[in-house]
Amino acid sequence: MLLEIDTQSQTPIYQQICNQLIIGIAKNQLQAGEQLPSVRQMADEIGVNMMTVSKAYTSLKADGYILTDRRNGTIVADRQSPTSQFQEYVSERLDLLLAEAVIHQVTEETIQKNVKQIYQKFDQ
Structure with a gap:
């Protein structure tokens, strides 16, 4: 890589x-x-x-x-199980990111579509 x-x-x-x-x-x-x-x-x-x-x-x-x-x-390292601390970290980052999206008038539908497209790029 x-x-x-x-x-x-x-x-x-x-x-x-x-x-x-x-x-x-x-x-x-x-x-x-x-x-x-x-x-x-x-x-x-x-x-x-x-x-x-x-x-x-x-x-x-x-x-x-x-x-x-x-x-x-x-x-x-091996993939990790989500800890409560990590889940809180993700929530805080999403909170700020979504606040910025709202300020820029990005719709919930657009956000959900983008999240789905991005998430699919990563192998589970």
Whole structure:
């Protein structure tokens, strides 16, 4: 999986890395147990500082998306069951996103259609 970094984006590079890896996992482009490049390799491949990749990996590890082991390197973690804390996090993010949609007069029908289309992109 080749990551595409947009240096002109308002989104920090480490967050772009996190977002793309999470999407790759959700789309089954990255499988549980699959080896990820080392921090150094990833930084070289995408042309960013090693500390940026390290920050992304640390964040992904804290959120349970990847596992690191000194002997085996970094691998994709198994899919997780939703905890109440995660469900609350999703609800809060949706609340803000839907508030923005309402302000921009996006209809509920359009939102539901978009959610269905996006959700279908991800393998269950």
